[in-house]
Amino acid sequence: MTIRNSIILTILPLIFLASCGESPKEKQKSTVEVEAKKDSVQIDSTEIKKEKEFVLTEENAIDFFFQYQKDLKVDKVKITTRLGSFTIQLFDNVPYHKANFIYLTRKGYFKDTQFHRIVKNFIIQGGNSDDVKTGRKRSEIGRYLLPPDTRKGHKHHRGVISMPSSEINNPHMLASPFEFFIVVTKPGSYHLDGDFTPFGKVIEGMDVVDKINSVEIGEGDWPSQNIYIQNAEVVE
Template sequence: MIFQNLRYLAMIVLILALACGETPKEQTSESIDIITEDSLNEVTKIVQQKDTSVIEEKEPFVLTEENAIDFFFDYQKGLPTTRIKITTSLGSFVVELYDNVPYHKANFIYLTKKEYFNNTMFHRVVKDFIIQGGNADNRKTAAKRREIGRYLLPPDTRKGHKHHRGTISMPSSEIDNPHMLASPYEFFIVVTKPGSYHLDGNYTPFGRVVEGMDVVDLINQQPVDDGDWPSKNIYITKAEILK
């Protein structure tokens, strides 16, 4: 149908061109057919080029094991000292990210801007030890991970940060991970007084709670099942960067 319409369009253009000339030459039906075929071919070529450009549209950017480090190396350039407010179903608290662990800092900021943490949960609570968040047993969270990408981060444990009470750190992946690479979508916060220093050297502290530690303690006091999953879901309703 589209090519038939284009043929009619080409014929109309030709007729208008002939009508505007002072002494138009006589045209045979054969010559008209040739001209319209040429015009049609030209228009078809343009349409096909446009179709190809649509097909070759850039695919959405996805992080992988191959590109994550380079991406975060560039992403962290110029990032200011950053505080992030985490609002939960039990209240809110604020964490300040360390500047000298750039990949982990950049990763947390990137995921926050992507709204990844919104509607995830504190899915692991170990009394007087840690609360762990960034996961959920629903399809939406799995879908968000697929859209962002599958990758791990190298540990960065020699910057002088220890697992004091209130430290936010990144757990290592449990899947085929002899080098203790960090699982980028999850985080844990130390509740132990004065800290859990046996974690030093194995996990990467990348910030600390600067406001709302009472909310962290409240989350840590919630009842849990045998697998340390809270008996009642504790949601992260929103994570946002503070100006």
């Protein structure tokens, strides 16, 4: 073998190695950078925010409202409809139901819900709607029921606001927290006592409640023309 051929055979492997691209260390470094970049985009700030948002449940609702009512300095809510406004004063000795109503009002739940059930000379019932956004608001606030509180001496006099019980698998008559009804009957509907929880009364605008009760109704006691709650606000 000549010296020239020997030199060529020595150089060729070096050229081959040089053409193979990254060295093992460079390849390892590049892989780490790719993995780091990949991991950095997996954290979704929206998901973190959702995890931190408070949602009421059957397990935490009573404890939450027990604490919430301790600092409540308000007891009135004003409800506005296209037929006018009326003001409700909530009873202090029904703390969970009072706190629930104030909380939902402050969360903006009642706005754009409807008086969806009108029974002539008996009640008007509100807090529900056939709009999709009402169901969405309920999901965001949480799914829970409230225990009845019927032994505080309150009766279903005319103008009293009370909370209906849930109709779904509810042998203990737990209250549906998103809805309420107001008694229109003179002097009252006392057959409801003991089954439902009165938690306040209309102190102003009972004539508006009567107007709502007098509207034309269709099938299922639903008003022929929707009666939206245009606004519900805590009277500070």
